[in-house]
Amino acid sequence: MNTRLNQAQPYALCLFRIVIGLLFACHGASSLFGLFGGTHSASVGTWPGWYAAVIQLVGGILVMLGLGTRVAALIASGSMAYAYFKVHQPEALLPIENNGEPAAIFCWAFFLLIFTGPGALALDQLFSQRDAESGDAGAREKTPAVTV
Known part of the structure; x- marks a missing residue:
């Protein structure tokens, strides 16, 4: 059972x-x-x-597409932490009391994505595969022949 769950993890992370x-x-x-x-x-x-x-708007779209996910998630998480502590927390201590639950949940959700990355089916992966393929070919072309 754990093997199946582990295999599905990148796709569950993608949906998240x-x-x-x-x-x-x-x-x-x-x-x-x-x-x-x-x-x-x-x-x-x-x-x-x-x-x-x-x-x-921009961070949400980037995260949704999996493009620059970690950086976009870092900025989004920080903005929600700012929103919570500057707007909601001064009203009351707990998120349930100060209507700060969405800010707190978004903050922690994006914080998780900073460390997990985008999961499967992300544009980041598509571009990194293209770069790796073109980089390998370019490296072979640019590498000078060594003569002794």
């Missing part, structure tokens, strides 16, 4: 990454454009709302 990224991107789109029943609450350039919404 896609769902978390999609939810985060939707949150950003809601704040920026009023989509999905949200209110257009982030005026261009306002701190921190507009910048947070851009991070949510």
Whole structure:
């Protein structure tokens, strides 16, 4: 049973990454454009709302696609930690009391992705395979012949 679970782990991580990224991107789109029943609450350039919404939209899309996953997850996790401690935590100690549960959950979900990576079916893997294939061919072409 463990073997099957271990074999499925990259795909489960892929699904986790896609769902978390999609939810985060939707949150950003809601704040920026009023989509999905949200209110257009982030005026261009306002701190921190507009910048947070851009991070949510762009970071969520990058994580969802598995493109620059670890860096995007680091920035997203940090933005949610900032949101929790600057916006929610001053209202009350616990997330259940201060409506900071989404920020805390997103923070920890993205924190996990920093260390696990994107899992299967990520664009990062596609580009790294292409680079490895072209890099091997390029290395052979550029390597000078050694004569003695």
